[in-house]
Amino acid sequence: MIPTPHVDWFAISTILVLLGASFVALLSAVLVPRSWRRPFASSVAALGFAGGIVTSIWLYVDSPDGQRVIASSFYRDRWTALAQIALCAVGLVATLVSVEHIPGPGSLSDPARRDDHIAEFFALLLAATSGMAFLVGAANLMTLFLSLEWFSISLYIMCAIDYDLEGSLEAGLKYLIIGSFGSASLLFGSALVYGATNRIDYAGIAQQVDKLGLSHDVLLVLGLAMIIAGLGFKASAAPFHMWTPDVYEGAPTPVTAFMASATKIAALFLAVRVLNTAFPQERYLWTWAFAGIAVASLAIGNLAALTQRNVKRMLAYSSVAQAGFLLIGLSTGTPLGARGMAFYLLAYSAAAFGSFAVLAARERELGEPVTLDNLAGFGWERPFLGLAMWLFVFSFAGLPVGGGFVGKFYVFSAAYEHGWTWLVIVGVAATLVSLYYYLAIVRAMYMRQSQELRVAPVSGGSPPPERLLNAAVGAALVVSVGTLFAVEPLITLARHAAAALPF
């Protein structure tokens, strides 16, 4: 008989809260009358995320010493908790944006059907976040794969939620196919690693490699390479990024916002843990591999973004490029790199989420995809959203108006300390290239008049007031700008979190 493991319920409380909320939201799809569904499901989602934030903060405070719980399959430590806090926060603001913006503009032939699937959407959003919250704490390759699929499948459906729109369906399908390829690669890699070491838990793999002298074993290295590829798909780093522009463009904008920030948080927090815990002996290999991936992402993301006219697509490529900057931190394999990356992720995800949320507002106003041309005059028409967008893209570009500045400084510092001055120079060159297209957004918003370009408004009257979206953008703005000033407290959080990792 298999012995029942002791279950530390508190360690997985965030996941359970989110999952519970997800069930309630899903039930509301059949139990709550249609006119009440949207407010009910969104409130449940908001409460769920708020609860998740509370439990993960509690977990952070209460787990100064990391440990593995539940048959050694899950890490209860601050690294997990920090990622969970960030994920739940992203989920919360995603809920705020989704209330008004799901389904997307022009996606329904019959407006009466607008509330048909809203409860399922929030259920999926909660489930996806819950899966991500599980992923970042996964302690063996099995739970890793399980949670990866868990959130991926939720995201596949969320991408296709505007099922009347070809683009949305295409995004869902494309993400499904390419995402499955990534998952398969990761699964196959896990199998190879298991084959080489006979273990699936991270710490065990490292021990076994030590014991059997497996370092640079062909099977192990091949497995590692495939795991890296699988993680690269999820983090949308080049050359595994090819799904990113299409999916980000086609998916409903709130979903894109959620994916751009939450998926990166989950994938990168996980990557740092897996690589440092399971493959410390292969550090030399994977640091160089990720340095290569970082350079490729910087080059491809930035150069491709230069020629985009569709703003969502441009920001998609920008997120590939940003993955490159984040991976600079990861690729050093040092504590400084890890906490630098964690810090950069906070700043990045706020700016990424915020910028897509602003696009959602503009999209709704126009009823068509946002391009650099029809963004004209936006900054003057909607001063708050315009200013926010301005600050977000400048934060991406590493100008000192947002945490992106400090984040870039951190990852560059980590690269230099690792002895990779060349990577600093690559990063600096990439930043310079990126300026061109980030400035193009600001230029479009402020320096051209909408009359000049004759953008036709969708319907008469002023755009609908969007308090929830404004609140979400405001929150993102506070985080994005706040990370510039409150470096010390945040980096202390990140340092404590990174202390849980075996450096």
Add this chain to the structure above:
Amino acid sequence: MNASDLTTVLICLPLGAALLIWLLPLSRFATGSLAVLVSLVEVALWIEQAVRFDYGARGLQNAQQTAWIKDLHVSYHVGEYGFSLFLVGLTVVAMAAAVGYGFWVGRDRPRAYFGLMLFLTGATVGVFVAQDLLLFYAFFEAMLIPLYVLIGVWGGPGRIGATLKLLLYTMSGSLVMLAAIVVFGLKYGTFDLIASPTSPSRWLFLGFMLAFLIKAPLFPFHGWLPDSYREAPAEVTAVLSGVIAKAGTYGMLRIAITKFPEPTSFYRTAIMALGAASLVYGSMLAFRQPGFRGVVAYSSMAASGLIALGLFSGTNLGYDGAVLQMVAHGLVSAALFLLAGAVERRTTTGEFAYLGGMARGRPALATLLMVTGVIALAVPGSASFAGEFLILAGSYQRAWWWAVIGASGVVLAAMYMLRLISAVLHEARGSLVRDEAMDLRPGELSLIVPLVGVLLALSFWPAGISSHSFAGDNPTKAVREQFR
């Protein structure tokens, strides 16, 4: 409030006021008045600081330090030396004039405009007082952000191209500087300008210098200059050439020369050659320009060349003269660009082909342009003359031919300045100069007269700056020992 807090207040007051202006739905008039008021308070606070400043004391004054990124030993560290005090003074005075000009002209979208102008004030003050490399960099970049929008939104027809050039040029320099800062800070364990040791690394020196050479700008890094100076609104060009370009030469003095003594002497000849080339080439280009702004723009490049010549001569006289020249030229070019704006508003053009004869019936304009122009061409007795003379004397001590080249620049300055004055004020009346075009109005006078007044005061007492910039009479020693 003690004088140390004042340093932070000088940075934060305009930033806070900018935020306030963006948040509060004030009327056009209220916004403008608030901005002008804040700029005047800045000037008053600076005067308070200047009065309390101990010009004889060595070391940093009015300093404040708080940890920012402890992890990497970065802190919010601000403070002033004599020369930084004067540059802060230049900033607040020129910005006050520019903000006032914007108010008087009545720029549209006042909340955005005045907010950005105040933001620019705060960031520029920050550059001149920052004593931590990363903080310096942050302010150095932060200056660009409002500048970009100010030119891009309120600029002339070619503004989009101009802003793009400005940003790409200056950012390519400053990003290289960021790499240099990261390497410098981690190599020596601190980003603090005072606590860090000097470095013998030539690569790092070049990394810093590239940013400063582009910002100043010196030949051949001046590609952004003509477009930006032509397309920006007059008062923005005034601060761009008068104040912001000085961040480049300030950086050379505060960081490049102080922190890299060995590379400085290694590259001395090369950089002095660039300075001399900028001086001569800039002056010749200024002489060939078809319009008011072009002349002043290239004369700014020439002035930057002269300042670099003085700084890199590495002599007592050179340092003193360079600081004096930074302030004097800052005021001169601010005043000249505001006058250019005034002329353009009256005639819709700055092209000499359509100008001329404006002196008749416009005594105030004629007098002010004449006085500023004469100071600009460094007529003996003027503040610029004192500065240029000190610089030339300093470079003569380095080698006589530097002084010869420098002196040729002074001759060229007379040529292009007199050409400008006669093309605008004298000669036959231009086709776009109408009789109804008014003389300077009291509003304009109240902005330009103080600038010229300060210049005249400096002309009477150049030692006010030149012997108070570095504690003691020995700037070379101060640069060698004091700033660390």
